[in-house]
Amino acid sequence: MIYDFCVVGGGIVGLATAMTLLQRRPGASLILLEKESSLGRHQTGHNSGVIHAGIYYTPGSLKAELCRRGSQATKDFCAEHGIPLEVCGKHLIATNAVEVERMDALYARSIKNNVAVERIDAQELQRREPNIRGLGALFLAATGIVDYKLICETMGRVVRSAGGTIQLGVEVTEIREASGEVVIAARNRRWTAKQLIACAGLQSDRVAQMAGLKINYRVVPFRGEYYQLPPDKNDMFRSLIYPIPDPELPFLGIHLTRMINGSVTVGPNAVLGFAREGYPKFSFSVEDMRDYLTFPGFWKVITKNRKSGLAEMANSLWKRGYLKQCQKYCPSLTLEDLGPYEAGIRAQAVMRDGTLVHDFLFVETDRTLHVCNAPSPAATSALPIGEMIAEKCIGAQSGSDQRDTGR
Ligand SMILES: Cc1cc2nc3c(=O)[nH]c(=O)nc-3n(C[C@H](O)[C@H](O)[C@H](O)COP(=O)(O)OP(=O)(O)OC[C@H]3O[C@@H](n4cnc5c(N)ncnc54)[C@H](O)[C@@H]3O)c2cc1C
Secondary structure, three states, X not given: OEEEEEEEOOOHHHHHHHHHHHHHOOOOOEEEEEOOOOOOOOHHHHOOOEEOOOOOOOOOOHHHHHHHHHHHHHHHHHHHHOOOEEOOOXXXXXXXXXXXHHHHHHHHHHHHOOOOOEEEEHHHHHXXXXXXXXXXXXXXXXXXXXXXXXXXXXXXXXXXHOOOEEEEOOOOOEEEEOOOOEEEEEOOEEEEEEEEEEOOHHHHHHHHHHOOOOOOEEEXXXXXXXXXXXXXXXXXXXXXXXXXXXXXXXXXXXXXXXOOOOOEEEEOOOEEOOOOOOOOOOOOOHHHHHHHHOOHHHHHHHHHOHHHHHHHHHHHHOHHHHHHHHHOOOOOOOHHHOEEOOOEEEEEEEEOOOOEOOOOEEEEOOOEEEEEEOOOOHHHHHHHHHHHHHHHHHHHXXXXXXXXXXX
C-alpha cells in the first residue's frame, strides 16, 4: 500500500499536522509513526502547559503570527473536545529600572503583535497578587493553562476516527526519497508514502540527515529544570507570574506557573543538557554530546553566552541561587518550598555560524517536509503550524499528481 502521507513524530506538532491533513483531505491514507509507547512523551509532555498570548516575538515573524492564531485555536479545540482549560492571565513583573525600561519596550511590541495588554503600577500589582512585589507589571489576560499531553491524546483519537493509523513503538531509522515516493523503514519494517512530514523534535536533525538533507544546524538540548511548590501554596497566586525577559535571551527567566491540575511549578531554567532525552539530572549520552561537541556552531554559542550559561549552570547546582531569582518578585518563597519536579528538555537548533534559531524552521524537498526547529511556543502554535504544513503538502501533492498524469 502507498500512503498519501506519513508523519514521523507523535508530539503535538506531528499530531496537529496529521489531524489537519485528514480534515483537509478526507479519505486520504495517513500513517503516523512514533518511537515511544505513548503520544506526547518528549517536549510536549514536559512543558509548562501555558497557552501563550504571543507578546515576546519579533513582529512579523512566523512565531508571532502562529502564536496569536494558535492561542485561540487551542482554546477552541479544548472547548470542542471538553479538555479542561483555564484562562488565568499572566503578569510580567519588573523589579528594577532596567526591567521597567524593557517592560515599556515589551508593551510597545505587544501592541505591534496585536496582543491585548494592560500596564499596571506597583499598588495595583499588590492588590491583585498580594504575594508578589514589583515596580510595575504587564498583564496579559489571554494567557491560559492546559495539559498538552491530554491534547495529544485527543488529537490521536481524532486522527484515528478520521481513518488515520498511528503506530507506537516504531523508531524510524531510514528514509529514502525517490522520484514518485518516499520509503520509510524501521528495523525490518517498511512503509511507502507519497509524502513524508517529519516532526521529530529533539531528533529533527538526525531525521533530516537520515532523509539525505544537507543541513547546517544541530539540535542542542537545553534542560528546563523545575521545582514544585507544596500543596498548601497552590493558591498563593491568581495568575501566572513571569519576570520581564532579557530581549537578547528571551527564553531565560524562571516563572511561577499554575498548572491545570491545581499545582504550582517554579521554573524552568535553561542549562546545557548532556542527553537529548535523559530527564533525570546528570543523565548523559555519549552520542548526543559528541554530536554537539564536534559542531562548530555549538562552540560559538557557548563562547557568546558564557556568562549567562555559567549563571544558569550554577543556579541549577545551587538551589539557593535558583531561589534567589524567584525571590526577586516573590520574597516569601523559601528553600523548603522548592520540591522536586521532572525536568523538560528543549530542542534548540543552532546554526553552523553559532546563531540560535529562535523562529520556527522548516526545510522541504520534493516529497518531504521537515520541521527542523519548533521551540516554545510551538505547543500553543501547533494547530496553525499543522494547517500551514497541510496546505503546503496538499498543494505539493496535487502538483505532482498533475505531473504524473501528464496534465
Ligand atoms: C521545558 C519546556 C517548557 C515549555 N513550555 C511551553 C509552554 O508553556 N507553552 C508552549 O506553547 N510551548 C512550550 N514549550 C515548547 C513546546 O513544548 C514544544 O515546542 C513542542 O512541544 C514541540 O512539539 P514537537 O511535536 O515538535 O516535539 P516533541 O513533543 O518533542 O515530539 C517529537 C516526537 O517525535 C518522536 N520521534 C523523534 N524521532 C523519531 C523517530 N526516528 N521515529 C519515530 N518517532 C520519532 C519523539 O519520540 C517525539 O514524541 C516548552 C518546552 C520545554 C522543553
